[in-house]
Amino acid sequence: MSVRHDYIAEHSTARSRLRGHMTWLGLGLCASLAGVTLALIGENADAGRQPTIAQTQQELNIAASDTAPTSLAAAYADTQPYDTDLTAELEEKQEDWLTIRVKPGDTLSGLFDTYNLPTEDWMTIVRLNKDAKQLTRMRSGEELRVLRDGSGHIAELRYDLSKIRTLQIIRTDEGFISNVLEAPVERRVAYAAGNIDSSLFLAARRAGLTNQLAMELAEVFGWDIDFALDIRSGDRFSVVYEEIYCEGEKVGNGDILAAEFVNRHKKHQAFRYTMDDGVTQYFDAEGNAMRKAFLRTPVDFARISSHFNLRRRHPILNRIRAHKGVDYAAPTGTPIKATGDGKIAFRGRKRGYGNVIILKHGSRYSTLYGHMSRFARDLRTGSSVKQGQIIGYVGSTGLATGPHLHYEFRVNNVHVNPLTVKIPAADPLPGQYRADYLHGIQPLVAQLATLAEIQLADASE
Numbered sequence: 001m002s003v004r005h006d007y008i009a010e011h012s013t014a015r016s017r018l019r020g021h022m023t024w025l026g027l028g029l030c031a032s033l034a035g036v037t038l039a040l041i042g043e044n045a046d047a048g049r050q051p052t053i054a055q056t057q058q059e060l061n062i063a064a065s066d067t068a069p070t071s072l073a074a075a076y077a078d079t080q081p082y083d084t085d086l087t088a089e090l091e092e093k094q095e096d097w098l099t100i101r102v103k104p105g106d107t108l109s110g111l112f113d114t115y116n117l118p119t120e121d122w123m124t125i126v127r128l129n130k131d132a133k134q135l136t137r138m139r140s141g142e143e144l145r146v147l148r149d150g151s152g153h154i155a156e157l158r159y160d161l162s163k164i165r166t167l168q169i170i171r172t173d174e175g176f177i178s179n180v181l182e183a184p185v186e187r188r189v190a191y192a193a194g195n196i197d198s199s200l201f202l203a204a205r206r207a208g209l210t211n212q213l214a215m216e217l218a219e220v221f222g223w224d225i226d227f228a229l230d231i232r233s234g235d236r237f238s239v240v241y242e243e244i245y246c247e248g249e250k251v252g253n254g255d256i257l258a259a260e261f262v263n264r265h266k267k268h269q270a271f272r273y274t275m276d277d278g279v280t281q282y283f284d285a286e287g288n289a290m291r292k293a294f295l296r297t298p299v300d301f302a303r304i305s306s307h308f309n310l311r312r313r314h315p316i317l318n319r320i321r322a323h324k325g326v327d328y329a330a331p332t333g334t335p336i337k338a339t340g341d342g343k344i345a346f347r348g349r350k351r352g353y354g355n356v357i358i359l360k361h362g363s364r365y366s367t368l369y370g371h372m373s374r375f376a377r378d379l380r381t382g383s384s385v386k387q388g389q390i391i392g393y394v395g396s397t398g399l400a401t402g403p404h405l406h407y408e409f410r411v412n413n414v415h416v417n418p419l420t421v422k423i424p425a426a427d428p429l430p431g432q433y434r435a436d437y438l439h440g441i442q443p444l445v446a447q448l449a450t451l452a453e454i455q456l457a458d459a460s461e
């Protein structure tokens with residue numbers, strides 16, 4: 001045990017960046033991990049809640065304030081524990097608090113009527129802000145706690161927005177103010193692994209992962225694996241992720257810390273890392289970005305209606321004319337995303353293209369998006385755009401038989417097939433983080449190896 005504590009003390013920097021969860025993998029825990037995970041990927045794994053590996057908590061639980069602000073973590077980043085004085089006061093005068101339980105059909109104004117609370121108070125309160133507005137959407141079974149002052153007015157009101165967030169409205173001399181109190185949360189490491197017969201989502205569910213985590217897993221590897229086309233029976237995955245607990249009760253999942261995906265015998269690994277500027281990204285074991293410089297497609301859920309083809313008969317002109325791009329059929333108004341970070345080199349109308357945007361991505365690459373119904377607001381020639389940013393909407397302006405996006409990809413000004421061009425990886429981990437990263441991921445690498453061993457042993461039984 002003391003060894004692990006030493007480790008934590010010694011590597012506190014790596015700990016906060018990699019979120020502290022690589023520190024536990026002792027030999028003893030390997031054994032218990034083996035037991036639980038076997039159950040997890042065994043045949044009965046889909047019965048009820050996923051068994052996860054609970055570690056010795058004092059060693060693993062990192063206070064939320066200790067962690068980097070990242071997606072879900074951001075929700076807890078500003079966690080302020082309940083004000084102890086207020087809580088003490090609350091307990092002291094428990095009898096002064098009125099607890100109102102919402103029944104079916106109740107409205108906030110109705111409840112105020114029933115309990116003889118001043119109408120002007122609720123009118124002011126629900127207009128305070130977005131959090132307070134949630135009071136108008138209370139559901140049956142929820143509770144409202146109200147403290148009244150001597151004149152029967154509301155001195156304080158509390159309402160649980162979630163298992164860890166409580167809305168607090170307090171009367172001050174300047175009027176009502178609202179706070180959101182957040183209970184302290186703990187993050188615990190959990191594991192899941194699965195073998196795929198047909199779809200990632202089925203296997204993920206069987207392994208006890210929520211759909212949300214399965215989506216995140218698919219996102220991490222989505223740059224290298226097309227989950228609609230590339231998945232084969234025999235593929236497998238393992239994930240090290242966080243679960244969020246509040247007062248010993250699980251309230252949600254955190255982030256994927258590390259994951260492995262074996263697709264057609266090729267192993268992909270990814271590790272989460274947060275840099276000093278707060279940007280979090282996944283990198284492989286060598287520090288290469290999982291993310292590519294370009295998205296696979298500029299529109300979601302669209303069907304390819306015409307491929308890159310240098311000898312295509314044009315549907316409107318009815319003569320052989322090279323189709324130097326890919327067409328994505330999608331309803332008018334479908335958002336179009338910039339496939340890479342870049343600058344708008346052209347935004348306007350161009351004959352056959354109709355409304356078109358051309359993006360320059362550094363000196364080598366450019367992309368073109370044609371037939372748009374309209375452009376995204378606030379974008380001009382010269383504007384910078386980020387990968388994934390919406391730049392316009394599908395339409396049928398220019399020479400188009402129906403609504404679709406015409407997408408071109410050029411390398412050194414030569415048209416290439418965007419579906420087959422080898423897309424460069426996004427920038428790797430900056431050099432100054434390299435040593436920290438490579439050192440920090442070691443325990444996660446070991447955990448993934450352990451999970452893989454267990455899976456392989458299980459599969460060969």
Ligand SMILES: [Zn+2]
Nearest residue numbers: 325326327406
């Ligand atoms: Zn086209």
